[in-house]
Amino acid sequence: MTGQVRTVDGRVAGRRGQETRQKLLDCLREMLSTSPYRDVKVIDVARMAGTSPATFYQYFPDVEGAVLEIAEEMAEDSAGLKELVDGKSWAGKTGYATSEDLVDGFLAFWRKNDAILRVVTLGAAEGDKRFFKIRMKVLNSVAGPLSEAVKANQGKTDKSVDPAAVAGALISLLASAAEHQKAFTSWGVKVKDLKPNLALQVYLGVAGKKPPK
Amino acid sequence: MTGQVRTVDGRVAGRRGQETRQKLLDCLREMLSTSPYRDVKVIDVARMAGTSPATFYQYFPDVEGAVLEIAEEMAEDSAGLKELVDGKSWAGKTGYATSEDLVDGFLAFWRKNDAILRVVTLGAAEGDKRFFKIRMKVLNSVAGPLSEAVKANQGKTDKSVDPAAVAGALISLLASAAEHQKAFTSWGVKVKDLKPNLALQVYLGVAGKKPPK
DNA sequence: AACTTGTCCTGTCATGCCGTCAGCTTACCG
DNA sequence: CGGTAAGCTGACGGCATGACAGGACAAGTT
Structure with missing residues (x-):
């Protein structure tokens, strides 16, 4: 139904990539339930996921974009x-x-x-x-x-x-x-x-x- | 009823100070109705009020603090x-x-x-x-x-x-x-x-x- | 084993906002 | 006119953002 998962620059994400992506989403979810929305920062999410901010921006345009993903799910x-x-x-x-x-x-x-x-x-x-x-x-x-x-x-x-x-x-x-x-x-x-x-x-x-x- | 208006560092605000403070609150109100809460920045509010971010921090601890002020009103x-x-x-x-x-x-x-x-x-x-x-x-x-x-x-x-x-x-x-x-x-x-x-x-x-x- | 290809991640950098402070200007008062 | 407190801002270190190039890695090919 939905097309392949893609990075912001158009690459198709493979097994490992999807795992990272998912981990970022999970951590963002966690952050949202523990801190005020206004204070959720990309760097915190990335740190929690054991990766770097740059990686986050590979999969999502910004925090809002990632939130939309979770919301759609x-x-x-x-x-x-x-x-x-x-x-x-x-x-x-x-x-x-x-x-x-x-x-x-x-x-x-x-x-x-x-x-x-x-x-x-x-x-x-x-x-x-x-x-x-x-x-x-x-x-x-x-x-x-x-x-x-x-x-x-x-x-x-x-x-x-x-x-x-x-x-x-x-x-x-x-x-x-x-x-x-x-x-x-x-x-x-x-x-x-x-x-x-x-x-x-x-x-x-x-x-x-x-x-x- | 309420005590005097004070700056963050304890000075009492005079006529001019209260005007500035009020202008900042008005501009913040305006910003809140035109941009998403998450995107409201101190610098934008200060710019709109024709003053500098440092002035904002004289009267409010942060954006949230100023919002509380408006909300209480x-x-x-x-x-x-x-x-x-x-x-x-x-x-x-x-x-x-x-x-x-x-x-x-x-x-x-x-x-x-x-x-x-x-x-x-x-x-x-x-x-x-x-x-x-x-x-x-x-x-x-x-x-x-x-x-x-x-x-x-x-x-x-x-x-x-x-x-x-x-x-x-x-x-x-x-x-x-x-x-x-x-x-x-x-x-x-x-x-x-x-x-x-x-x-x-x-x-x-x-x-x-x-x-x- | 070397090579190729494409995915995946991060170091780095320019930019911009945050939050603080010292210090300058302005207003008020005796 | 001088003293004092209020009012404001330039400048700065710190941190988040967002972009990019390049290195690491996996998997298949010759």
């Missing part, structure tokens, strides 16, 4: 989130379970990739189209199916609400909660209680009514 | 957001109007300060306590009163929901929507339709029922 991964909604039922107790699973899965994905997602979110907010696209890919993996679910369930209730808007709002909420869990605890919401609360919101949004006991 | 400003909820009614049509005003006011505030809020949000997500505190101050200016409103209104309905959690979720949603409006348009939600949709969500969360026609 993550976006591929996010396709798996579809399964949290696709083909699931939203009826009765099963529906609430679906909601819980969705919240659980989404938060887990975000936590696993929080460092890179922070940077993607920043880039998107700053208007960078590449980061925006990646962020949408991640969100859409859930927003798409969820919007369908809302549409399917609102036939019974009223049609004044835009399914895309509801699904979007719910995903935004999940993303925000995932990125800023600490805000909720500072509001007195215990970590343990966060998921049920979010699951309730999601169920309410999709089913349009309170869940059964 | 904005946080003071955010106190005014309280009025959007405090003492407002959530009954019937008036209630829905309250909801609309809240969404309107919050989005306007965010748009006005979007550049600095992006950085604050990033800092908070990265675990920086100073940025986290500032972000909470802004959010709490609305979340506090809103939580009260939820509590006051849920007496009539059921008590299974934590008011703080609901208020927090709503504020998170508003913040997320404000920061990533483009995401919603990419979901097919027109700018014109965004506010009504958010207002509906807020009303639903607070009043626990659909708004009257």
Whole structure:
């Protein structure tokens, strides 16, 4: 599918080269989760990977370029989130379970990739189209199916609400909660209680009514 | 209230010094809204202010320090957001109007300060306590009163929901929507339709029922 | 084994920003 | 007018950036 891995000056990377490249990406990932984005320097990444800055610049135009690489990889991964909604039922107790699973899965994905997602979110907010696209890919993996679910369930209730808007709002909420869990605890919401609360919101949004006991 | 303005090396700043300091802050604000945070350099800010980098370091320890200054100023400003909820009614049509005003006011505030809020949000997500505190101050200016409103209104309905959690979720949603409006348009939600949709969500969360026609 | 080819890495260099300091200029005050 | 503190900057060592040429290395060829 994707073409061969290439260096900035057009050479095709071989076995050893790809290993080095990958090690640089891994170290960058590590750096991102331990230092502020603004302070991540090429030289630190290179040192951690046991190589030199010049080597880094062989494979990536700059830090941002390498970050995009990691982000794209993550976006591929996010396709798996579809399964949290696709083909699931939203009826009765099963529906609430679906909601819980969705919240659980989404938060887990975000936590696993929080460092890179922070940077993607920043880039998107700053208007960078590449980061925006990646962020949408991640969100859409859930927003798409969820919007369908809302549409399917609102036939019974009223049609004044835009399914895309509801699904979007719910995903935004999940993303925000995932990125800023600490805000909720500072509001007195215990970590343990966060998921049920979010699951309730999601169920309410999709089913349009309170869940059964 | 606040002590005198001081330089990094302890001198008290006089009239001229404060002017220079303010000009630097203004230029930094400007830079933040035109370039990615990562690329904002001291030298650029100084140049724009018609002064030298050394002068910048007289008043601020580094870029982050100056950003915190701007952010704190904005946080003071955010106190005014309280009025959007405090003492407002959530009954019937008036209630829905309250909801609309809240969404309107919050989005306007965010748009006005979007550049600095992006950085604050990033800092908070990265675990920086100073940025986290500032972000909470802004959010709490609305979340506090809103939580009260939820509590006051849920007496009539059921008590299974934590008011703080609901208020927090709503504020998170508003913040997320404000920061990533483009995401919603990419979901097919027109700018014109965004506010009504958010207002509906807020009303639903607070009043626990659909708004009257 | 010498040769060839293409990949892979690094030493080195010019450039530019960072952060500090000494010292010059300016403003204020008695 | 002289003293004092505020205000500003040139200059500097240090470090990151980004480009390049050339050496090391692996693998196949003759």
